[in-house]
Amino acid sequence: MDATIRKAAAQFGRQAAHYTTSRSHGSGDSLAVMVALAGLAGTERVLDVATGTGFNAFAFAVSARGVVAVDLTAAMLGEARRLAAERAIANVTFVRAVAGALPFGDRAFDVTTCRIAPHHFPSVPAFLAEVVRVTRPGGRVVVGDTISPEDPVLAAWHNRVETLRDPSHVRNYTAAEWQAFAEAAGLTVAAVDNTCRSRLTFGDWVTRGGTDPERVAALREAFAAPPPGAVAAFDLRGEGDALEFAWPITIVAAIRP
Ligand SMILES: C[S@@+](CC[C@H](N)C(=O)[O-])C[C@H]1O[C@@H](n2cnc3c(N)ncnc32)[C@H](O)[C@@H]1O
Numbered sequence: 001m002d003a004t005i006r007k008a009a010a011q012f013g014r015q016a017a018h019y020t021t022s023r024s025h026g027s028g029d030s031l032a033v034m035v036a037l038a039g040l041a042g043t044e045r046v047l048d049v050a051t052g053t054g055f056n057a058f059a060f061a062v063s064a065r066g067v068v069a070v071d072l073t074a075a076m077l078g079e080a081r082r083l084a085a086e087r088a089i090a091n092v093t094f095v096r097a098v099a100g101a102l103p104f105g106d107r108a109f110d111v112t113t114c115r116i117a118p119h120h121f122p123s124v125p126a127f128l129a130e131v132v133r134v135t136r137p138g139g140r141v142v143v144g145d146t147i148s149p150e151d152p153v154l155a156a157w158h159n160r161v162e163t164l165r166d167p168s169h170v171r172n173y174t175a176a177e178w179q180a181f182a183e184a185a186g187l188t189v190a191a192v193d194n195t196c197r198s199r200l201t202f203g204d205w206v207t208r209g210g211t212d213p214e215r216v217a218a219l220r221e222a223f224a225a226p227p228p229g230a231v232a233a234f235d236l237r238g239e240g241d242a243l244e245f246a247w248p249i250t251i252v253a254a255i256r257p
Contacts, residue, residue, distance in 0.1 A: 004122035004170060005098055009073050011168040011210070012052070016075035018208040019053045020083060023199075025116065030144050030196040030249050031059040034115060037191055037253035038142045040064050044110035047134060049099050049127070050117030054080030054092065060113060061092045068109070070097040100126040107136040112256075115144045116198060116249070119162070119172050128185035135256040141187055144251035146198055148172040153227045158234070158247070161222050165209040175250040187254035196249040203241030 001009075012019075019025055034056065038046075040063040048057040051069035053076055061067045069092055071077050077094045084092050097103050099114070099121050112135045114127075121127050131141055148155035155174065162169040173181070175194050182189050202223065206216050223236070223243060230236060235246040 002122050004120075004168070005072060007168040008120045011166055012071075012073040013075045015208060015210045016053070016073065016079050018210075019076065020079045022053075022204070022208060025052065026055050028116075028196065028198055028249075030115060030198070030251060031056065033193050033196055033251055034113060034142050034144050035059050035063060037193065037251060038111050038113065038140050040111065045108070047102075047104070047109040047112045049102070049112065049114040049131070050120070051080055051094070052076050052117065054083055054094075056113060056115040057092050058084065058087065058089055060111070061089055064091070064111070066091040066093070068093050068095060068104075070095045070099075070102065072096070072098050100130060102130045102134050104134045106133050107139075108134050109139065110136060111140045111142070113142045116146060118143065118145045120168055120170055122170065124173070124181050125184065128181060128187070132185050132187065132256055137256060139256045140190075141182075141254045141256055142251065143178075143182070144196070144249055145178065146172050146247040147175050147178065147194075147250045149229075149233045149248070150174050150176065151229060151233070154229055154233050157222070157227050157230060161219055164215050164219050164222070165206060165211050172247070175248075178250050178252050182252050182254050186257060188257055189252060189254045191253040193251040193253075194248065196251065197235070197246035198249055199244065199246045201241070202243040202245075 046067040057069035
């Protein structure tokens with residue numbers, strides 16, 4: 001198994017239960033925007049890649065025929081299955097798979113989506129190649145992920161704190177890089193939304209990350225002396241465990257030609 005995938009499986013296998021109760025994942029503003037950009041009519045077969053505990057799959061399931069939700073990590077899928085049963089959601093099925101090797105036939109889905117996960121993938125181009133393969137011509141692709149600002153100093157600080165908190169973090173790309181990834185995959189970009197935020201609180205964020213005390217101390221130092229522009233770019237406010245911040249999200253909606 002690829003080293004990046006091994007790290008993500010270990011990280012999310014350990015921390016799955018914390019994601020079930022995560023406010024930023026369960027009720028973030030990106031859920032509604034992603035579903036709206038998919039333009040669902042109610043008849044679609046939807047694929048949700050790296051579903052985690054299923055929040056994006058559940059949001060799509062309300063307006064689609066059915067959703068197949070895949071994830072690398074058995075423990076995350078276990079939480080997702082439990083939540084689906086608790087909420088009496090009957091049109092979502094779960095499959096264990098990696099984003100770069102999806103176990104589905106060509107053109108199997110009308111809509112493919114993925115939310116707040118590709119920054120963990122070893123290769124975004126390999127993931128998007130699979131997305132293009134399994135989505136039917138004319139189908140929609142809606143991908144949302146946390147992004148870094150264009151400013152290289154802010155982007156380096158952002159990726160450094162993310163990796164300190166969770167060693168399975170690969171990279172937050174920029175909005176421009178996401179658009180370029182989609183175009184390079186052969187998708188026709190129909191809309192880009194950069195208005196959503198993943199709103200986080202320091203104490204919850206490091207608990208959900210399972211971050212060890214040494215790294216938590218290094219993170220406190222990094223947040224105490226952020227680079228110029230970080231307060232505005234990440235909406236930093238408060239202090240200690242109550243420190244709040246917001247990671248920007250880009251959502252790319254595209255047509256599979
Ligand atoms: C932050 S959670 C996902 C959040 C979820 N999509 C949501 O909207 O609430 C990231 C998920 O990505 C999964 N993951 C990481 N790398 C993966 C890969 N290469 N293939 C499939 N899933 C992966 C992890 O197991 C984890 O469940």
